Amino acid sequence: MILINLYFFISAKITYNNFSCFVKVVKVDITPIARVYSPELEEKLLEIARLDARLDATVPVTIRESVEGLLRVVNSYYSNKIEGNLTKPSELIALVDDSIEHKSKGLLEIKRHIEVQVKLNFENNPREDVAKQDFIKAIHKAFYAECIPDELLVSSSDHAKFYEIEPGEYRATDVVVGQHRPPKPDLVPAYMSWFASAYKIEYLHGLSKYYAMAASHHRLAWIHPFLDGNGRVTRLFTDCFMRAIGLKSYGLWSMSRGFARSSEQYYRYLSIADRPRQGGEDGRGILSDAGLVSFTEYFVDVAIDQMTYFTSLLEPYKLEERINVYFQLRFNGGLFDSKGKPLKKLPLEAKDIYKTLLYNGPHTRKELQDKLQVSERKLRDIISEMAKDHLIFAPPKRPLQVRLSPHAVEVLFPYLFQ
Structure with missing residues (x-):
C-alpha cells in the first residue's frame, strides 16, 4: 500500500457567475x-x-x-x-x-x-x-x-x-x-x-x-x-x-x-x-x-x-516458581508494604488458594474448602487476610478470584519497573 500525493480541501475563495465559495487544495506528499x-x-x-x-x-x-x-x-x-x-x-x-x-x-x-x-x-x-x-x-x-x-x-x-x-x-x-x-x-x-x-x-x-x-x-x-x-x-x-x-x-x-x-x-x-x-x-x-x-x-x-x-x-513454570517464593516470604514475615511496614504473615495454605484460583479460575468458598481440606473458620480467616492484601477478590456470597497485589508485583514480576 502506497498512498502519496493526496489532496484535501480546506479553504480558498472561488467566484463564478457571482457565486463565491471557499476552497483550498492541500497536497499531502x-x-x-x-x-x-x-x-x-x-x-x-x-x-x-x-x-x-x-x-x-x-x-x-x-x-x-x-x-x-x-x-x-x-x-x-x-x-x-x-x-x-x-x-x-x-x-x-x-x-x-x-x-x-x-x-x-x-x-x-x-x-x-x-x-x-x-x-x-x-x-x-x-x-x-x-x-x-x-x-x-x-x-x-x-x-x-x-x-x-x-x-x-x-x-x-x-x-x-x-x-x-x-x-x-x-x-x-x-x-x-x-x-x-x-x-x-x-x-x-x-x-x-x-x-x-x-x-x-x-x-x-x-x-x-x-x-x-x-x-x-x-x-x-x-x-x-x-x-x-x-x-x-x-x-x-x-x-x-x-x-x-x-x-x-x-x-x-x-x-x-x-x-x-x-x-x-x-x-x-x-x-x-x-x-x-x-x-x-x-x-x-x-x-x-x-x-x-x-x-x-x-x-x-x-x-x-x-x-x-x-x-x-509470564511463562507458567517460572511464574509458579516465583509464586512459591512470594508465599514462602509471606509465611516467614519477610515482606513489607509501600510504607515500609512488615506485611502480616500468611499460612502456607494461602499459596494453595492463590494457585487454585490462578490456574483453575473462580471458586466458591465451599469448593476451596473441599479441595484444600481445611476448616471453614480457617479458610475464612485466610481469605480475609488475602483480600485485605489485594491478593484475591472475595465478594460476599460470590466466587473468589485471583488478583495481582501491589505487594506481590516485585516478586512475581521482577525488573518490571527497571
Missing part, C-alpha cells in the same frame, strides 16, 4: 510506510507474529484481566517517564494500592493516563475507528478533561507567552520541537485527514500492517496535531493500533516500556525519520524513506525485545 524490501526486516516482522501467538497462548485466561490491568500501570509509568515524570515505582505501587492521600502532580498525571487506557478499550471503540480524527481527538480530550485550569497552560519556548490547551482540539499556533518544525496549524486538519486515510485498518493486509504500526507512530508525532501531550497521545494511539491490526497479546506487553528504556535512541530515530528526502533515490514524498526505514527497524527491535521479555516473565 508523504509515504505512509517504509518502501523497502529487506529479508532481515521481514523475518523480524514474522517473528512478531510468532511471538504474539506464543504469548497470547501462554497467559491463563484466569489472570489475563489482572495482568492487563497491571500492564496499564506499567505503560503509564513508562510513557510519562519519557516526558520527564519522575514518579518512583514505590509511589506507583502505593497509588495502585490507594494508600496515598495527597497525590503529587506526577501521580495524578499517571492516574489520568491509566484511566484513559481503560476508556480506550475496544469494547467501546471499534477497531476500524483507530486512525480517525475523532478517535485521536478523543484520546487527547480524555487525557486533559480532568485537568485544572493551571494545568492547561503551556508557555512559549522563550516563556514570553502562555497558551491554553484545548482538550481534544488541534493547535492554533506554530510550534517547534527540537529541530523539527511541524506543519502550520491551518494545515493540520488536512494532514490528519491524510493520516486517517493512509492508516485505515481495512487497507492493511499481510506485512503492511506491521510496517504501518511503526510508520503511523512517527507520522502522528511528526504532524504534532496538538499544542501539548502529543507524545502521550501518540503512544496511546499506537497501543490501540497494535490491537486493531490483530496483535492479540498486546496489553500483555508494552511498547512504552521499550521506548523509555532506550529513550535516547527513541528520540534519535524519530528525528532521523523527520529528515527531508535526500535526493531522488530516497523515496517520493517530502520525508526521507531511509529515515522511516531506520525508525521502523528500531520500532520492530523494541517490539521483539519487549515481547520476548514478557513471554519469559
Whole structure:
C-alpha cells in the first residue's frame, strides 16, 4: 500500500457567475510506510507474529484481566517517564494500592493516563475507528478533561507567552520541537485527514500492517496535531493500533516500556525519520524513506525485545516458581508494604488458594474448602487476610478470584519497573 500525493480541501475563495465559495487544495506528499524490501526486516516482522501467538497462548485466561490491568500501570509509568515524570515505582505501587492521600502532580498525571487506557478499550471503540480524527481527538480530550485550569497552560519556548490547551482540539499556533518544525496549524486538519486515510485498518493486509504500526507512530508525532501531550497521545494511539491490526497479546506487553528504556535512541530515530528526502533515490514524498526505514527497524527491535521479555516473565513454570517464593516470604514475615511496614504473615495454605484460583479460575468458598481440606473458620480467616492484601477478590456470597497485589508485583514480576 502506497498512498502519496493526496489532496484535501480546506479553504480558498472561488467566484463564478457571482457565486463565491471557499476552497483550498492541500497536497499531502508523504509515504505512509517504509518502501523497502529487506529479508532481515521481514523475518523480524514474522517473528512478531510468532511471538504474539506464543504469548497470547501462554497467559491463563484466569489472570489475563489482572495482568492487563497491571500492564496499564506499567505503560503509564513508562510513557510519562519519557516526558520527564519522575514518579518512583514505590509511589506507583502505593497509588495502585490507594494508600496515598495527597497525590503529587506526577501521580495524578499517571492516574489520568491509566484511566484513559481503560476508556480506550475496544469494547467501546471499534477497531476500524483507530486512525480517525475523532478517535485521536478523543484520546487527547480524555487525557486533559480532568485537568485544572493551571494545568492547561503551556508557555512559549522563550516563556514570553502562555497558551491554553484545548482538550481534544488541534493547535492554533506554530510550534517547534527540537529541530523539527511541524506543519502550520491551518494545515493540520488536512494532514490528519491524510493520516486517517493512509492508516485505515481495512487497507492493511499481510506485512503492511506491521510496517504501518511503526510508520503511523512517527507520522502522528511528526504532524504534532496538538499544542501539548502529543507524545502521550501518540503512544496511546499506537497501543490501540497494535490491537486493531490483530496483535492479540498486546496489553500483555508494552511498547512504552521499550521506548523509555532506550529513550535516547527513541528520540534519535524519530528525528532521523523527520529528515527531508535526500535526493531522488530516497523515496517520493517530502520525508526521507531511509529515515522511516531506520525508525521502523528500531520500532520492530523494541517490539521483539519487549515481547520476548514478557513471554519469559509470564511463562507458567517460572511464574509458579516465583509464586512459591512470594508465599514462602509471606509465611516467614519477610515482606513489607509501600510504607515500609512488615506485611502480616500468611499460612502456607494461602499459596494453595492463590494457585487454585490462578490456574483453575473462580471458586466458591465451599469448593476451596473441599479441595484444600481445611476448616471453614480457617479458610475464612485466610481469605480475609488475602483480600485485605489485594491478593484475591472475595465478594460476599460470590466466587473468589485471583488478583495481582501491589505487594506481590516485585516478586512475581521482577525488573518490571527497571
